[in-house]
Amino acid sequence: MIIKDVLCPFCGCLCDDLTVEVEDNKVIDVQHACKIGTSKIKGHDRIKAPMMRDDKNGEFREVSYDEAINESAKILANSKRPLLYGWASGVCEMMKKGVLLNEEVGGIIDNTASVCHGPSALGVQEKGLPTGTLGQFANRADLVVFWGCNPVQAHPRHMSRYSVFNKGFFAGKGRKSRKIVVFDVRKTDTAEMADEYVQVNPGEDYMVMSALRAIIADKADVVPDSVGGVPKEKLVELGEALKGAKFGIVYFGMGLTQSRGKYKNIDNAVSLITELNAHGKHSIIPMRGHYNVTGFGQVCAWETGFVNAVDMSRGIPYYNPGETCSNDLLMREEIDSAMVIAGDAGAHFPAQSIARMGKVPVIQVDPFHNPTTEMANIVIPTKVSGVELEGTAYRMDSVSLRMRKIVDVDFPSDEEVLDKIIAKVREIKGASS
């Protein structure tokens, strides 16, 4: 059976043009996807059954779903400061349940943006975000900037579908219609393909942006001979190119959000773009990682008013990054249990946070074994969203699309597991109140 227009459950590009061939309920071929997407859809060794262990150094034993779910509910219901973390590689339907579970247990819900584009949200709170949908940039952009991101490796089809090689209504010659500029600390594969590579000293992006803002405001005289490792004449040239563009787009990645300056870099970048709009049309957009990390921000915002890091211990949603993000809480050793779902804290958190997680009960809900499994006490395998389950995902530009189901499996969905945990938590809390 051939299934067309399949969506890819890998990166924030959320490509929706895949063709998948299925035989006997097995994926045998994936067309149009990148290598990573293909591998994700074809699948690999997954966790076969729920497992538990008391001692994190001990062996897991297989248990029933009911046992794993009941035990998880007990842990969460009896914790003072449970952390519900992950929420990136799943569909929005399960995220809604996550917000509800967090209300029930009075915990903290936070997603992977916390260690990724979380600072971008803070930048947006300072200055806003002049942006648009990817098709707008595809049709119009004559100047494309990649700043601190490397789509060749991280978003493999981005440049062919949305940003560089594709033709557009006002960019009829595709690649030839656009000037490509890459700002990065190292000459990445993306930089290799650019018309212009600007090497910035590590941690000095903010200064480069400030210099560009000065040049665009006709105040080049205040710019020193070299800023952030970039010679002034180069900066002036870039300033002119930005000013002269009919439609400029800046794609940015963790090179800005997780380097020195963090959200201040985004604040400055947005200011640069806002000012440029006095000359031509300019937009900016974060290159989101997981295919639905954007979706969690959307769901969490419309349900709680806040984009992530929501602390429900007061009974009302409370958000204060620096205080209520996963790592803030782990490093202060406040967290007394954690559920990691559709994300991998084990692989991405700093050692100090991992050390805390090593001391508290950890529940993992995920189809696959990953570093979080190593510190888990309970592991509950679920369906792979977008392959084994339909549901909603938000592309990096906040366009929502419906993921398709390609094959049937017997595993429960994240949503079903969460529903059962919520019911059990209510039972436990109801009995104790």
Add this chain to the structure above:
Amino acid sequence: MSEMLIKNATVYDPINNINGDMMDIAVKDGKIVDSVSGSARTIDAGGRLVYPGGVDAHTHIAGSKVNVGRIMRPDDSRLNNKPGTKVTRPRTGYTVPNVYSMGYGYAEMGYTTAFEAAVPILKARHTHEELEEIPIIDKGGLTLFGSNWMVMDAIRENDLDRLAAYVAWGLLASRGWGIKIVNPGGGEAWGFGKNVSGLDDPVPNFEVTPRQIVRNLAEANEKLNLPHSIHLHCNNLGKPGNYETTLATFDVCKDIKSKRDRQSLHVTHVQFNAWGGNHWGDFESKAEPIADYLNNNDFLTIDMGQLVFGSATTMTADGPVQYANARLLKARWSNGDVELEDSSGVTPLEYHPQSYIHGIMWAIGLELALLTKDPWQVLMTTDHPNGGPYVNYPMVMTMLMSKKRREEEMAKIAELTFERTSIAGIDRELDWYDIAIKTRATHAKVLGIVEHGKGHLGVGADADIAIYDIKPDETDATTEYNKVEAAFRHAAYTIKGGEIVVKDGEITATPAGKTFWVRSSAPADGHERMMEDLKMKFKKYYSVNFANYMVQDEYVEHPYVVETGYQ
């Protein structure tokens, strides 16, 4: 069979010409009926004020723009926080409440229906995700067509059947209720940072004028016999002197014949489009010529877009105006262009009574409502949350009902306001019946949902009923406005579909509301030509595949579909 009898109600139901009659209202299975059995649950209204459930024909309650506001404004989400109860979820937000608070807030004021006024088709799935989660109230969405490439190409090629077919398809694709036009053509121009300057300024690269866009969409609207008329946000919004464009835009639709018992043009939040002067220095009200036009023409309706002092989050598909606002006020600016379809922008701001600009804007909204004779022609809105959040409707109602209340407000407002507006000299005070028109009856009529049971209490209507803790015959609204406002803020009862959802101002139940949308047939040959053009655009210009574009049924779990047809 659930039955209810509301006894001794002082009823104002303008659609059925009921003006303060003391009567009983019978409810059975969610509908108004003639009579019920003796076992019906009885509520004794004791002479208190009873209105049909409120209807808001123009508000921004769901979707991409609203969520951009929430993400951008944690400062706003810190306001009005309330923990959940046995029946409610936790609430946050003032100008951009979370989905739960959005529904509860309307219900608490006795409102039971609200229409989201700007839905880009590409982002309609998101809008419906939020609409579904807004509890209690019934909803619908107006679909944006005013800067759409399919629309402009069909108009340029003079193919009205193709245009009508696209509108029908676009309403299906977005599960939308009607045609919304925002700054016609301006959204496309904003794609390259430009705008259109008026009705006859051609849209760059598309060679059609805003006038043609408005005119042709109005004709397509009647060809499809849609329940609502076109719903228009005029060009030049937010610019001094824009009243001339507004008046000229009215004229564009003057000879459009409405196929239904409704207007052929609804122009929205006219407060923002009734501005005189050449610049901010000589900024003044031009509400009078607008009201004169309305007094001499009955083919159109408008809504106020009343300004409320304090915090607002402006959000509109009018991208260029938001950039201008943000630069002027040095405010945060989010922009949200939608490929091939439209633009949008979100900017938080604060309205200050001591600013004469804001004072004049405040006055214009009230002037429009009070200088226009026919109360059915001017709907009460704040263009939530652009003029201010909808929770302030009760205050706006008292301003319309009481000159004294207006004077109390005027004491706080910059003096220049009264030289540049006529508000100080207006004596008109609306009564209970007028307010029922302006907050429910005419909204339902303008939207075309009266026949679907909204905005009135006739037999067969949905049992959406608001009981307010005030006795009209014992209350002088012109002086006792604080009492009136308090009553309107917290309904004694809000009944939605026959179920008590609010009692004494507290939420008691949270049923899911339904979503209105229109399925329209289209001319076959026009449809064929349209699909050919549409598929080409998907192949070449859209960033999503055709097969993944349309809103799926899963996203509208409680649909109320109205079928209509091409004529």
